Amino acid sequence: MDQSDELKRFLERLLTMFHMMNSRRDFLKYGGAIPWAILAGRGMSATPRLQMSKIERVKAVLRGERVDRLPFSFWHHFGLEKSPGEKHAEATLAFYRRFDFDLVKVMSDFPYPVPKSLDKIATKEDWEQLEILKNPFPEQIKALRIIHKELKGQAPFVETIFQSWTVAEKLSSRETMQKLKDQNPNLLKKVLRVISESQANHARLALEAGAAGIFLAVAAADDLVMNSQDYLKFVRESDLIILEATKGRSYLNILHLHGNKVHFDSSVTYPVQVINYSVHGTGMDLATAKKKFSGTLMGGLDEVKIARLGESELRSEIQQAILATQKRRLILAPGCSVPNDIADEPLLKVRDLVQKS
Numbered sequence: 389m390d391q392s393d394e395l396k397r398f399l400e401r402l403l404t405m406f407h408m409m410n411s412r413r414d415f416l417k418y419g420g421a422i423p424w425a426i427l428a429g430r431g432m433s434a435t436p437r438l439q440m441s442k443i444e445r446v447k448a449v450l451r452g453e454r455v456d457r458l459p460f461s462f463w464h465h466f467g468l469e470k471s472p473g474e475k476h477a478e479a480t481l482a483f484y485r486r487f488d489f490d491l492v493k494v495m496s497d498f499p500y501p502v503p504k505s506l507d508k509i510a511t512k513e514d515w516e517q518l519e520i521l522k523n524p525f526p527e528q529i530k531a532l533r534i535i536h537k538e539l540k541g542q543a544p545f546v547e548t549i550f551q552s553w554t555v556a557e558k559l560s561s562r563e564t565m566q567k568l569k570d571q572n573p574n575l576l577k578k579v580l581r582v583i584s585e586s587q588a589n590h591a592r593l594a595l596e597a598g599a600a601g602i603f604l605a606v607a608a609a610d611d612l613v614m615n616s617q618d619y620l621k622f623v624r625e626s627d628l629i630i631l632e633a634t635k636g637r638s639y640l641n642i643l644h645l646h647g648n649k650v651h652f653d654s655s656v657t658y659p660v661q662v663i664n665y666s667v668h669g670t671g672m673d674l675a676t677a678k679k680k681f682s683g684t685l686m687g688g689l690d691e692v693k694i695a696r697l698g699e700s701e702l703r704s705e706i707q708q709a710i711l712a713t714q715k716r717r718l719i720l721a722p723g724c725s726v727p728n729d730i731a732d733e734p735l736l737k738v739r740d741l742v743q744k745s
């Protein structure tokens with residue numbers, strides 16, 4: 389259809405609308421609405437629903453604006469921490485291409501370097517050997533650069549950073565960390581600060597490599613690890629050092645509250661755009677979380693059961709999430725990593741259901 393045909397049809401519809409109005413009063417009453425009604429009608433019949441790009445969709449959600457459909461994401465570990473960064477990038481990109489999600493949450497499993505001559509940290513002297521590192525995860529940065537290049541700006545990606553408490557726990561042990569907190573809180577704070585300064589350097593490099601922000605995985609803000617007073621006193625500062633490094637350079641920082649007894653209420657003031665938590669594990673639905681946190685929530689899918697959920701159950705989880713948020717300020721995602729050995733099927737179902745929603 390050429391332009392003059394289209395104009396003719398437009399005028400015909402306009403005339404039809406006028407004929408439908410049987411009095412001058414009706415004309416005055418509806419006059420202002422006519423062009424809108426017709427334009428809307430044209431839009432619906434002539435062009436498909438406006439589809440947003442992944443970046444537009446994610447950014448719109450962060451601004452609290454309407455979206456064509458919810459953005460979604462999921463992730464798991466690939467077990468490639470002993471392979472070069474190229475392999476990790478390859479696995480991440482293949483996973484993204486298979487499931488076509490809107491936001492790539494890059495897993496980060498390369499271990500934090502243990503000071504030379506040590507296998508594990510156990511004593512005060514061991515801790516004192518820790519130094520601030522300029523680039524603690526070089527293979528991860530290599531992977532991020534490849535991911536950035538290959539994504540070609542089609543989808544935003546965020547870099548996972550495990551909080552310094554978790555890093556310190558991996559360098560030593562759970563028991564060592566609890567003992568350090570109870571017996572030498574000053575040394576604990578110093579250790580966390582050193583690791584966080586290294587992580588802050590890593591965060592800056594990740595942003596330079598093209599990341600939209602960081603996904604800060606916080607596992608200790610959970611009553612099963614420590615109560616919230618202890619957390620605020622000993623650990624929170626080390627999270628803030630990392631987030632501070634991204635200030636003004638990232639638009640998508642995500643705080644991941646790991647666990648079922650998380651300190652949600654005291655975490656809502658973190659300088660992040662998004663909080664990711666487990667709706668099913670904590671038992672706190674999205675509508676309740678929305679009242680507590682004014683930013684964007686990320687969650688709604690049951691990360692534990694997802695591997696065995698059928699289409700109708702997945703659809704119901706998605707519908708509940710839509711209902712609780714009215715598609716505003718939500719990135720549909722599991723509350724944590726999905727099982728590493730999950731079959732493709734449930735994830736493909738999620739993709740299809742969300743893309744059609």
Ligand SMILES: [Zn+2]
Nearest residue numbers: 646647724725
């Ligand atoms: Zn988690």
